Amino acid sequence: MSDVERRASPPNPAEEPDMTLTDPETTTVTAERFRDAVDSDGVLERLLSSSATLSYDPEKEVDWDAPLEPLHDGVNPEWCTLYGTDLWERMGPEQRALLTRHEAASVASIGIWFEMLLQQMLLEDIYAKDYASPEFQFALTEIADECRHSIMFARGSQLIAGRSYKPAKGLHRAARLLKWIAKGEVAYTSILVAEEVLDVMQRDWMRGESVNPAVKTICKIHVVEESRHMKFARHETLEAMKGAGRIRRQVSAAMIAMVGYFIVKSLVQPDVYAEAGLDVKEARKAAASNSHHQSLMRLSCVHLMDFLSEAGLLTSFAKRMYRRVHMI
Template sequence: MTSTDVPRTAGAGRHETAQRLLDSSAMLSYDPATEVDWETPLDKDFHGASPEWSTLYGTSYWAEMSPEQQKELTRQEAASVASTGIWFEMILQQMVLRDFYAKDPTDPAFQWALTEIADECRHSIMFARGAAKLGAPPYRPRKLAVELGRIFKATASGEAAYAAILVAEEVLDVMQRDWMRDERVVPFVRTINNIHVVEESRHMKFAREETREQLEGAGFLRRRINALVIAIASYFIVSSMINRDVYKHAGLDTKRALREAKANEHHKSMMRSSCAGLMEFLGSCGLLTRPALVFYKRANLI
């Protein structure tokens, strides 16, 4: 049993968790404006992410690419992931603000929610500056995802909001833990990943606690409906991480790259293995229903 799975009593456990997270934030937080080396020019001898996480790694196209092309692709893919992170962090902030609107400001959970929002604002600026330094254009999710996100951020509540937050954070967390330790990755990106991993670990703890809290007393129908909502949201989040334009900006044949990326079993396996703990948690909450599994499988999360 992990620290995130320790049983707790309602109310008191939530209070204690929020206070611990506030204390942790006070002891260990970063200012990306000063912690990240923004001044040193981009060294193109480095990757932007661990090459094993590239959507083309292990394909015949990857084998044909020069080392310079491979590095450029990973830089563009890292920038795309960062841009998707900004998009979802903006959704996250609005959902959390709505949830805590007019609640007790003396509650540690209320204060933690504002702390998390402040973290996300700094992370978004950090990701934006990082993507720009990687030489990437402003990658954005496709229009359908943007419009569905607009609806989701305005309507999602309870476990639907917090479990979707958890999915986005956990998928990115596993990738970045690899990238921050990889000496092939350009140093400033490793610093960005380290900052995000440290601070997001607290966010994930809170999201798990809130998901459990919101599900207490939830009826069969509500649980089934929100299980599907979370799965659909997860599909659009994960499928938006790598913008199709990364291949064009890396100087590749977009049609061929998309075709080989779609069939890349190595990348699918990486995604599935990275989400094993997350899927176990969702299953323990009764959120892995048969309709939900359809979308998790389409996103290669299970």
């Protein structure tokens, strides 16, 4: 296993990275603080408690005024879609760094897009629920987190790349339907699919020696706060799937897999190659056949696929969809 594969190996979903941010009023995150099983007894209360203690203000934590160094990467180079290809070998150091920064901006921008959909799905799901319940209150807490994350990603993209990205126009329009059709396990597992993939990537990027310091801090904040969101999504998915019949499992698994397919397919937009001064057609062809990047994608989804299997949402159709974007 390579160094990047060891770093990127997805941790146990119940574990958290050791992380201390600069605010003296915050607390160091430890594995013990998050080691709660996905059960129904007290999970949501613990998540609410940790939210009150371990939430961060990107305005204070990120050095937004630091100068941008031309050789600072946006992602660990090994995660670049062209890393290890002949085209990568022909690129100079500054061009490589520029490409990684635009890829990071693209991933962050797609994250914003999906987080906006996520917020709408959560609001639809909790609209009629008991306002006093921990489930209702944590869902609103998560929405507040996602608002801060989206602003943080938008500013980060502007900082390192001078622009943001959007998915293809047709997909951007069609995704508006998701808030109406994604209910229960479809909504929460779709959220989990997106967050699990980003989580593994960002755990590696935040340790990258050449990664821009602002990006590293952004990744650390997101990893810590998304850990709670993933626990919530797992909890809600397992609750929703209790007693689900075969037809419901098949339909839900298919919908979740299609969401996962389009999210992963959209992470790195073709414009990033043009921004780095590359021929877009040549770069896309090289990226599409890059076995190194495909291997990292599969590695990042190991625990996700285990959970989908446990929940009864890894059907034959779903597996085919995930294989098309190298998630399995």
